[in-house]
Amino acid sequence: MSQQYLFEILKKSKNSKARIGKIHTPHGIIETPTFMPVGTAGTVKSLTPEQIRSTQSQIILANTYHLSLRPGIDVIKKHNGLHSFMNWNHPILTDSGGYQVFSLAQNRKIDENGVTFQSHIDGSPRRFTPKSVIDLQCGFNSDIMMVLDICSPYNHPKKDTSKDLTITHKWAKEAVTYWKNKECSNWLFGIVQGGFFKDLRKESANTLTELDFPGYALGGLSVGEPIELCHEFIDYCAPLLPENKPKYVMGIGLPENLKWAIKCGVDMFDCVIPTRIARHGQFFLEDQRINIKRQEFINDLNPLDETCDCYSCKNYTRSYIRHLYVSKEILASTLLSIHNIHSLQKCVEKIKNEIINE
Numbered sequence: 221m222s223q224q225y226l227f228e229i230l231k232k233s234k235n236s237k238a239r240i241g242k243i244h245t246p247h248g249i250i251e252t253p254t255f256m257p258v259g260t261a262g263t264v265k266s267l268t269p270e271q272i273r274s275t276q277s278q279i280i281l282a283n284t285y286h287l288s289l290r291p292g293i294d295v296i297k298k299h300n301g302l303h304s305f306m307n308w309n310h311p312i313l314t315d316s317g318g319y320q321v322f323s324l325a326q327n328r329k330i331d332e333n334g335v336t337f338q339s340h341i342d343g344s345p346r347r348f349t350p351k352s353v354i355d356l357q358c359g360f361n362s363d364i365m366m367v368l369d370i371c372s373p374y375n376h377p378k379k380d381t382s383k384d385l386t387i388t389h390k391w392a393k394e395a396v397t398y399w400k401n402k403e404c405s406n407w408l409f410g411i412v413q414g415g416f417f418k419d420l421r422k423e424s425a426n427t428l429t430e431l432d433f434p435g436y437a438l439g440g441l442s443v444g445e446p447i448e449l450c451h452e453f454i455d456y457c458a459p460l461l462p463e464n465k466p467k468y469v470m471g472i473g474l475p476e477n478l479k480w481a482i483k484c485g486v487d488m489f490d491c492v493i494p495t496r497i498a499r500h501g502q503f504f505l506e507d508q509r510i511n512i513k514r515q516e517f518i519n520d521l522n523p524l525d526e527t528c529d530c531y532s533c534k535n536y537t538r539s540y541i542r543h544l545y546v547s548k549e550i551l552a553s554t555l556l557s558i559h560n561i562h563s564l565q566k567c568v569e570k571i572k573n574e575i576i577n578e
């Protein structure tokens with residue numbers, strides 16, 4: 221495999237499986253572990269790229285399903301890719317769209333070669349195959365692309381989860397073969413599935429490891445299961461993947477989950493939670509979520525978090541941000557999103573520093 225898919229491990233913790241590393245991508249180096257804010261439709265909601273960078277975010281996630289339906293691949297190709305389309309000249313990871321096909325699309329029909337569905341926007345028929353989602357992501361010029369997979373729901377019977385997994389593995393093989401022939405500089409990550417069955421997860425990790433992806437994700441977690449079960453499966457699955465490749469848990473973003481995953485040896489995470497709760501007036505404070513609407517903040521001249529050095533905390537009071545929120549001013553979402561993403565990055569940085577100082 222080409223040297224260009226370079227992942228360096230700089231230090232391993234003595235107390236856990238945590239590690240500090242660097243992923244080299246066409247749009248720069250990502251220092252890991254790292255949290256990736258979600259910009260589903262080519263925008264991290266309410267933030268400009270400069271504001272996203274101010275939160276110390278290095279890479280953002282965008283979504284193949286959404287972008288391929290709207291504005292469509294041709295518009296993005298006219299901009300020479302997603303980076304210039306959205307004016308973000310740093311690494312981008314794109315989810316394959318597999319998850320949304322199962323959560324959003326109507327009348328989807330899976331066969332062993334791909335999935336046919338109706339757009340949730342206009343009902344038009346669409347088809348995703350393992351190869352077509354790579355073509356789409358290459359058209360976006362995504363730094364890290366994800367394979368098409370089937371995300372089995374929580375409480376899915378084992379027999380059905382196993383069937384999903386067989387198709388996921390077939391697609392993974394087609395995807396990696398297609399990608400290797402392209403010899404492109406975009407990374408491709410395989411996605412471990414298998415629901416909440418350890419034997420299936422192990423089989424999935426082994427199958428994907430044999431396919432020799434440059435990086436791996438754990439999918440199908442944080443899909444409604446109890447948090448203890450999610451943690452148990454991160455703990456079980458992460459060590460099954462090759463030590464020398466980046467490991468990514470999809471869809472987690474609460475401070476306690478990040479801390480847990482990092483200790484299990486996970487390098488990357490993404491979640492809509494910091495920006496979604498911001499739009500509902502909530503901000504992170506010492507691992508808690510506080511609502512800015514509270515009466516007690518009317519005359520509170522303190523920042524959201526006294527220990528935080530984000531743009532919002534350096535420049536605005538709780539009183540002002542509360543005023544914006546109750547007045548339904550859109551700046552409230554921006555300021556709370558900046559703080560929430562920055563808080564998660566700080567949380568990761570604190571763990572990194574603990575490892576460095578061990």
Ligand SMILES: [Zn+2]
Nearest residue numbers: 528530533559
């Ligand atoms: Zn802050």
